[in-house]
Amino acid sequence: CHRPTIRYRPIQPSDLEILEKIHADVFPIRYESEFFQNVVNERDIVSWAAVDCSRPNDNNNELIGFVTARIVLAKESEVGLLRFKEGTTMVPQAPAAQIGDLLRYDPSRPDQTLVYILTLGVVEAYRNRGIATSLIREVIKYAASISTCRAVYLHVISYNIAAIHLYKKMSFKCIRRLQGFYLINGQHYDSYLFVYYVNGG
Template structure:
């Protein structure tokens, strides 16, 4: 396949990748990525074996080239509980078989870049993921120096949730990776910072009201311990009217503090 130019406005359309795309798909991967993929990967991709994929073609190109791939995206359905993003998904207990879509590869030939093709291919994946009731998110890895891809994913509202050090080994050198995630079908992170603050404030308020209620209760008990004089009806002081707090009451502030620590730093058990 030659590195053709687009002399006029291209007419881009999208279609599923099929067996006849095998040679071109493998060639483009070799041109774009420093990582070499096994032949089995490409066979599975074009035949739809455990991999879903879409291709972009330019209908304005002459002859048979009008149906030749100029862009692609490959993805796989994975179990949410067995994925590396399990910690970033809030699981719905009513959906025990929740899944995710993992984007494996995404690429566009140089002559057809900056035409929105990559964004359109990602939208294909997001739309597909949204059509699966059990799917909670789409996620992917991107090498740390690929600033163009990082900018694209952020622009499309993907969230960068983790940096994975030494994730890639290319030509004997390690490179970091960023992990991006896009939630669908009501999927979300287990607890956002705003939710954590709201929860913390709620517990602080409940702890405060609990202590105030106990103080009022203690005062009522103190007053009830003053005997009344039959002659005058006045309250008489009682010797040793000193109140000793129970273990439960004396430790209540500590319990509230411990609960706050668990919310901020995790359980210490």
């Protein structure tokens, strides 16, 4: 029986193809190729990959999971805004409140930042082994290491029970339900906004 040894490392340009493939496999939404280029070239995006070192040589550096995130200014971040989730069609029907407001944004500190998780995924054969948990821990550690950072946040589609359980288990707080946030194949779906406070948030 195959015993995986999971290692975490940054995503590299050579991961481009597999990164695109896993996104296509696990998400109902197509992301633009520009998004993947930005990830592998670390353009405004931070990311972590999970690989299984116990696989045979050809595959022991191949992605089996990933998380991608972006640093945003708290005063500019909005609860539902197109530009923070590339490739998705979003219809923010409620007025887009500022995430900063929800985080008790302090106007005397305009440099406050947040880390927004764009995508998280683990290939099916490697699920339920704590890999997504470890990837999110990396993001939280990174966010906590930035002194201006107040929180990590993300959106999740309302029917994604596995992901919702995962975020709740990791003590993310669900602070909003956004009606019709996603538009997929002509159908609207709600999203939940989850937040994890860091540095006294």
